[in-house]
Amino acid sequence: MKPLSDAILNSQKSAIRKLFELLIKSSDGISFGIGQPDFTSPDFVNDEIIKALKEHKTQYAPALGLPTLRRVVAQKFQNENNMKWVETENVMITNGGSQALQLCFATLSNPGDEMILSSPNFLSYIYLASYYHLKLVEVPRLENYAPDLEGIRQSITPKTKFIMINSPNNPTGYVYSKKQMDKLVQIVLENDLYLVSDEVYEKFLYNDHIHISPASYDEMAERTLTLNALSKTFGATGLRLGYVSANKKIIGMMEKYGQYTTAGVNHPTQYGAIEALMKGNPDMPQILQSYNKKRLFSLKRLKELQFDTIEPFGAFYIMPRLNPKWDMTSEVFSNELVKEKHVACVPGNGFGSYSNNSLRISYATSDELLEEGFNRIERFLKKKSLI
Amino acid sequence: MKPLSDAILNSQKSAIRKLFELLIKSSDGISFGIGQPDFTSPDFVNDEIIKALKEHKTQYAPALGLPTLRRVVAQKFQNENNMKWVETENVMITNGGSQALQLCFATLSNPGDEMILSSPNFLSYIYLASYYHLKLVEVPRLENYAPDLEGIRQSITPKTKFIMINSPNNPTGYVYSKKQMDKLVQIVLENDLYLVSDEVYEKFLYNDHIHISPASYDEMAERTLTLNALSKTFGATGLRLGYVSANKKIIGMMEKYGQYTTAGVNHPTQYGAIEALMKGNPDMPQILQSYNKKRLFSLKRLKELQFDTIEPFGAFYIMPRLNPKWDMTSEVFSNELVKEKHVACVPGNGFGSYSNNSLRISYATSDELLEEGFNRIERFLKKKSLI
Numbered sequence: 001m002k003p004l005s006d007a008i009l010n011s012q013k014s015a016i017r018k019l020f021e022l023l024i025k026s027s028d029g030i031s032f033g034i035g036q037p038d039f040t041s042p043d044f045v046n047d048e049i050i051k052a053l054k055e056h057k058t059q060y061a062p063a064l065g066l067p068t069l070r071r072v073v074a075q076k077f078q079n080e081n082n083m084k085w086v087e088t089e090n091v092m093i094t095n096g097g098s099q100a101l102q103l104c105f106a107t108l109s110n111p112g113d114e115m116i117l118s119s120p121n122f123l124s125y126i127y128l129a130s131y132y133h134l135k136l137v138e139v140p141r142l143e144n145y146a147p148d149l150e151g152i153r154q155s156i157t158p159k160t161k162f163i164m165i166n167s168p169n170n171p172t173g174y175v176y177s178k179k180q181m182d183k184l185v186q187i188v189l190e191n192d193l194y195l196v197s198d199e200v201y202e203k204f205l206y207n208d209h210i211h212i213s214p215a216s217y218d219e220m221a222e223r224t225l226t227l228n229a230l231s232k233t234f235g236a237t238g239l240r241l242g243y244v245s246a247n248k249k250i251i252g253m254m255e256k257y258g259q260y261t262t263a264g265v266n267h268p269t270q271y272g273a274i275e276a277l278m279k280g281n282p283d284m285p286q287i288l289q290s291y292n293k294k295r296l297f298s299l300k301r302l303k304e305l306q307f308d309t310i311e312p313f314g315a316f317y318i319m320p321r322l323n324p325k326w327d328m329t330s331e332v333f334s335n336e337l338v339k340e341k342h343v344a345c346v347p348g349n350g351f352g353s354y355s356n357n358s359l360r361i362s363y364a365t366s367d368e369l370l371e372e373g374f375n376r377i378e379r380f381l382k383k384k385s386l387i
Numbered sequence: 388m389k390p391l392s393d394a395i396l397n398s399q400k401s402a403i404r405k406l407f408e409l410l411i412k413s414s415d416g417i418s419f420g421i422g423q424p425d426f427t428s429p430d431f432v433n434d435e436i437i438k439a440l441k442e443h444k445t446q447y448a449p450a451l452g453l454p455t456l457r458r459v460v461a462q463k464f465q466n467e468n469n470m471k472w473v474e475t476e477n478v479m480i481t482n483g484g485s486q487a488l489q490l491c492f493a494t495l496s497n498p499g500d501e502m503i504l505s506s507p508n509f510l511s512y513i514y515l516a517s518y519y520h521l522k523l524v525e526v527p528r529l530e531n532y533a534p535d536l537e538g539i540r541q542s543i544t545p546k547t548k549f550i551m552i553n554s555p556n557n558p559t560g561y562v563y564s565k566k567q568m569d570k571l572v573q574i575v576l577e578n579d580l581y582l583v584s585d586e587v588y589e590k591f592l593y594n595d596h597i598h599i600s601p602a603s604y605d606e607m608a609e610r611t612l613t614l615n616a617l618s619k620t621f622g623a624t625g626l627r628l629g630y631v632s633a634n635k636k637i638i639g640m641m642e643k644y645g646q647y648t649t650a651g652v653n654h655p656t657q658y659g660a661i662e663a664l665m666k667g668n669p670d671m672p673q674i675l676q677s678y679n680k681k682r683l684f685s686l687k688r689l690k691e692l693q694f695d696t697i698e699p700f701g702a703f704y705i706m707p708r709l710n711p712k713w714d715m716t717s718e719v720f721s722n723e724l725v726k727e728k729h730v731a732c733v734p735g736n737g738f739g740s741y742s743n744n745s746l747r748i749s750y751a752t753s754d755e756l757l758e759e760g761f762n763r764i765e766r767f768l769k770k771k772s773l774i
Contacts, residue, residue: 001610002548002579005494008640011647040443049655050437056427060624095482095627098650107392111498111520127647133498133520161389192389223388237447238654240482253395260398260514263485266653267625268436 011127012350019334019344026342030373032361033344035170037316039287041236044279045272049239052268061267063259064251065093065243069270072277073243077226081199082216083245090245092254093265093273096237097200097229098124100244102261103254104196104225105132107246113161118147120319120351120358122170122198135159140354145172145310145319149183156187162194163187168201168211171351171360172319173312175205181212185220196225200242201315203233203284206292209313215245222247233284234276241265241273291316294363294370301374302361306387316364319348321357326386330359340383341376398514399737406721406731413729417760419748420731422557424703426674428623431666432659436626439655448654450646451638452480452630456657459664460630468586469603470613473632479641480652480660483627484587484616485511489648490631490641491583491612492519500548505534507706507738507745509557509585522546527741532559532697532706536570543574549581550574555588555598558738558747559706560699562592568599572607583612587629588702590620590671593679596700602632609634620671621663628652628660678703681750681757688761689748693774703751706735708744713773717746727770728763 023029064070070091077086094100101124109115111133117125119138129136137160139151152163165184167176176184188195195214202211215224229242244254258264281287298318302309307320322328330347338344346362348355363370381387410416451457457478464473481487488511496502498520504512506525516523524547526538539550552571554563563571575582582601589598602611616629631641645651668674685705689696694707709715717734725731733749735742750757768774 002581003497004637004640006497008494008644011643013639013643013646034447036446041445046440046443046445050440053433053437056433058428058433058623058625059423060421095486095649096651098646098648099482102648106518107395110390110393124647127643131493131644131647194389236445238445238651240649240651240653250391252400253391256398256400256514257395257518259400260511260518261485261489262482262627262649264483264625264627266627266656269653 007130007133011130019338019346022338023342023344029342029344030365030369030376031344032363032365032373033346034362036237037232037235037287037364038366039235039283041230041234041239041272042281042283045234045236045276048275049268049272052271057267057271059267061264061270063264064255065091065265066270066274069093069274072274073245076277077245081213081226083213083221083226085218085221086245089248090251092244092251092258093270094242094244094258095262095265096240097198097227097231097242099262100227100229100242101125101128101198103244103257104227105129105134106257107250107253108162108194108196108225109134112159114157114159116152116155116160116163117352118152118165119353120171120348120355122166123350125164126352134161138352138354141172141174145169145174147176147180147184149180149187153187156191156193160191160193162196164196164198165214166198168204168314170201170315171317171346172310173315173317175209175314176212178212181214185214185217188223189219194223194225195220197227199226199228200232202228203281204288204291204315206288206295206313225250230273230276234281239269239272241269291364294367297370298361298363298374305374305378305381316362318361318363319355319358320361322359323386324357329356331356334359337377337380341380343373343376394517394520398517406725406733409725410729410731416729416731417752417756417763418731419750419752419760420733421749423624424619424622424674424751425753426622426670428617428621428626428659429668429670432621432623432663435662436655436659439658444654444658446654448651448657450651451642452478452652453657453661456480456661459661460632463664464613464632468600468613470600470608470632472605472608476635477632477638479631479638479645480657481629481631481645482649482652484585484614484618484629486649487614487616487629487631488512488515488585490644491614492516492521493644494637494640495549495581495583495612496521499546501544501546503539503542503547503550504739505539505552506740507558507735507742509553510737512551513739525739525741528559528561532556532561534563534567534571536567536574540574543578543580547578547580549583551583551585552601553585555591555701557588557702558704558733559697560702560704562596562701563599565599568601572601572604575610576606581610581612582607584614586613586615587619589615590668591675591678591702593675593682593700612637617660617663621668626656626659628656678751681754684757685748685750685761692761692765692768703749705748705750706742706745707748709746710773711744716743718743721746724764724767728767730760730763
């Protein structure tokens with residue numbers, strides 16, 4: 001048989017999904033692995049989808065999305081993200097944040113272009129680069145997981161097409177400061193680059209940290225692609241409803257590419273999204289309070305267990321480094337942990353080339369499971385005489 | 388600003404969508420343009436989606452789709468398409484037939500590979516080829532829109548990776564015969580190729596024509612990718628629910644690619660799909676009876692209006708050639724028709740390089756609109772003194 005796609009053969013199945021599959025074989029498994037909140041979409045969102053289904057709105061929606069939803073998204077970007085330039089024509093509705101990402105990569109890339117990414121980072125960016133025949137340039141994060149902005153500047157070549165950011169970040173929980181964003185914007189402008197900003201965790205912020213959208217800088221309007229989704233904010237990962245803003249020319253290109261690759265988004269779900277984005281998630285303050293408690297508990301336990309821990313201020317992940325004295329790779333650690341104690345943490349090598357000594361822990365689970373999970377990790381470490 | 392994606396810049400916005408946009412500006416517009424049936428999804432399907440929403444099934448489904456749905460799809464392929472080899476592990480659920488197609492192109496292709504297509508054909512195949520950096524080899528159909536199988540055989544080079552077919556066909560309505568399928572299968576096997584079979588119109592057959600899935604030939608199991616969707620059979624184009632079968636290795640590659648590019652399919656909709664595929668569309672006999680009437684009416688009117696008409700036996704399209712005496716391209720014809728009489732037909736050049744003298748007419752509209760539309764075309768031709 002003739003050879004299949006090299007790019008796909010060479011990409012790895014998501015370590016997260018692999019772990020999850022291991023875990024579901026055990027009846028008492030605890031997952032610190034999955035990138036979704038522990039709440040589901042609110043009834044007022046689901047009810048609008050139900051209404052649309054009852055009204056038989058099951059034929060094609062426009063490839064760009066329902067005009068009303070696009071307008072509501074534009075208003076959301078204007079009001080919540082201070083992106084005053086965004087109009088309906090700058091918005092496309094997508095099959096989740098993942099398709100929004102795909103559309104950004106598709107429209108910006110020609111084979112051989114280069115893309116710059118702080119590492120560790122979300123795995124999809126790494127494989128999308130290979131699917132679009134981009135050269136991926138990983139710039140290691142600083143010790144505290146801050147982006148190395150000087151390193152990014154120095155990595156730029158004439159072939160660099162765009163920088164990809166994700167703040168608040170999956171997997172590190174790092175949140176760009178205003179000063180860092182100022183500097184990044186300067187780098188992008190000075191080098192005539194594009195910037196793709198994945199903001200799906202924008203609402204998950206702690207300790208008075210704030211979210212800054214790079215597209216809120218006027219001079220960045222033409223060159224920033226901003227993507228977001230209902231998934232994390234509304235506990236709606238399974239609705240696959242995302243959106244992206246960009247300049248009008250790029251949106252036109254996304255429309256074409258979208259027509260031929262997915263032909264639009266589930267029609268009834270778009271009515272739920274209108275309601276969701278108009279009202280926001282009213283439970284967010286309580287959710288954040290609860291997640292902050294989980295975050296602080298996880299930090300405390302990881303320090304007690306002698307991990308090298310960096311406090312995260314965003315998302316719902318924490319990415320401790322293994323104690324160098326343990327002399328274990330993250331892959332070995334997480335494999336043995338899941339086998340012996342049925343606790344799944346994602347090994348750091350699932351997030352790029354510079355995190356083989358760390359784990360990603362999602363603390364978006366119940367307090368009871370969080371406590372039990374850390375207790376099992378403690379027993380695991382003690383049994384191995386590591387602490 | 389640096390250059391954007393050549394492949395997307397060079398692709399055209401769908402002529403169908405463009406026409407539709409022109410048409411919605413007129414209050415009395417009649418569309419013969421849209422590729423969707425004139426019925427919506429049955430209540431028994433929508434009710435299952437509603438139930439899932441009420442049960443808050445709004446978190447991630449597995450990237451391959453719900454196991455139960457995959458099993459039901461495998462049974463459907465076994466029972467309805469005589470593809471006895473298909474098991475759950477050979478099935479992936481997709482965001483409509485369009486994403487199923489994208490996954491086929493993504494997994495089979497390396498840049499520079501060649502793909503063979505009978506022309507005219509569905510536009511997405513043409514642009515997907517360019518997005519995946521394939522060389523597209525269009526083999527013109529015979530006078531009666533049959534595939535030129537000898538022409539296909541002669542177009543094969545060492546770089547040919549796969550043949551793409553769509554029977555019943557959009558836009559011609561052509562249906563492969565058993566004899567033609569036998570020959571195609573022989574060509575694929577003799578040349579160690581893959582075959583992608585888009586079967587979304589399988590249920591729309593007239594005059595006792597039958598649908599033959601190439602993957603029903605045992606020796607084709609390993610090398611045929613078969614895609615289908617709820618869209619046409621269930622009037623559910625807006626639910627974006629498709630599925631694909633292939634050998635296990637390819638499904639594994641599709642899972643990876645899908646994880647990084649869309650991360651699965653709307654979760655509640657998958658429960659509707661289970662019900663849909665288990666029960667089938669009980670209205671299909673009446674729908675086909677009604678569509679056959681529309682088909683025969685359209686044929687009669689087109690002949691009266693002196694189009695060069697080939698009888699279609701599948702799908703819900705008819706693709707007449709313009710009378711050579713009129714000396715008009717299909718683009719000029721359809722543009723003037725929509726402007727002067729507010730009737731939209733898709734110009735043939737939207738379906739490849741060999742159909743600039745034809746129109747695609749979708750007869751999946753009400754009898755009243757069909758009659759009025761043809762009356763307007765008649766007045767249009769008479770006003771121009773063409774008939």
